[in-house]
Amino acid sequence: MKIKVARCAGFCFGVKRAINIAENALRELKDGDKIYSLGAIIHNPQVVDELSRKGLEVISDLRKIKRGRVIISSHGAPLETLEEIRKKKIKLIDATCPFVKYAQNIVRRLKKDGYRIIIVGDSAHPEVKALNSIAGKIKNSKKIGIISQTTQNKENYIKEIGKILGEDFSEVKIFNTICSDTSKRQSAARSLLKDCDIMIVIGGKNSANTRRLWQICKESGVDSFHIETELELKKKWFKGKICAGITSGASTPDQAVQRVTRNIKTKN
Ligand code: SF4
Structure with missing residues (x-):
């Protein structure tokens, strides 16, 4: 056969980069120091286990920690989480993929210009949660901005755009944020x-x-x-x-x- x-x-570029960032931080780990990852740093249990053996502790809730450093995964993190980290004065290691950052910046711009932002993707996914937190809740604008989760299937994105275009709007901006x-x-x-x-x-x-x-x-x-x-x-x-x-x-x-x-x- x-x-x-x-x-x-x-590995894609963003995942390789996030793992390198985590491994570099773990190499510099001093006695008594701790590095946490808020949720799995990447969605692969075997790789997460390997990083855990090297000292990376996965946590689901920031309340569990008082000090140390926290790595934000390649998917990014919601604004509230970043604010909580800042308030706790915990050091942040940002491994957000640059393609995800690009999508976040588009959302920021659309929000500033008063667009109702529609994100086509899985609402439970950390990347979409982070994008949603930036988008906020502009509900009544007839100006619509559409972006997709970076890992969306293009055909599905086009289908969803078609549905959105059936709505009442004065202006639509569509961005292809599916990563290369x-x-x-x-x-x-x-x-x-x-x-x-x-x-x-x-x-x-x-x-x-x-x-x-x-x-x-x-x-x-x-x-x-x-x-x-x-x-x-x-x-x-x-x-x-x-x-x-x-x-x-x-x-x-x-x-x-x-x-x-x-x-x-x-x-x-
Ligand atoms: S946006 Fe693309 S390159 Fe970045 S982590 Fe996701 S799949 Fe990888």
């Missing part, structure tokens, strides 16, 4: 789907961009499976298949992709 790995698999890594990753998966009859999508089950990638693969009609590690692979998936495609979410390390590739090669 042939195996093809997508052009854009492994997400676009490249999705189009690399689509081009693999043309050649493969099975797709393996690697990434955290809690990773929104991995789930979206899996969704794209499933919708193509090709048998597609979402796994976190090679241990979840099942021999029966590959029976009678000619070409297996492998892709991964933005928070999946290259080594995880290599392990899955090796495992499929040796067992099929």
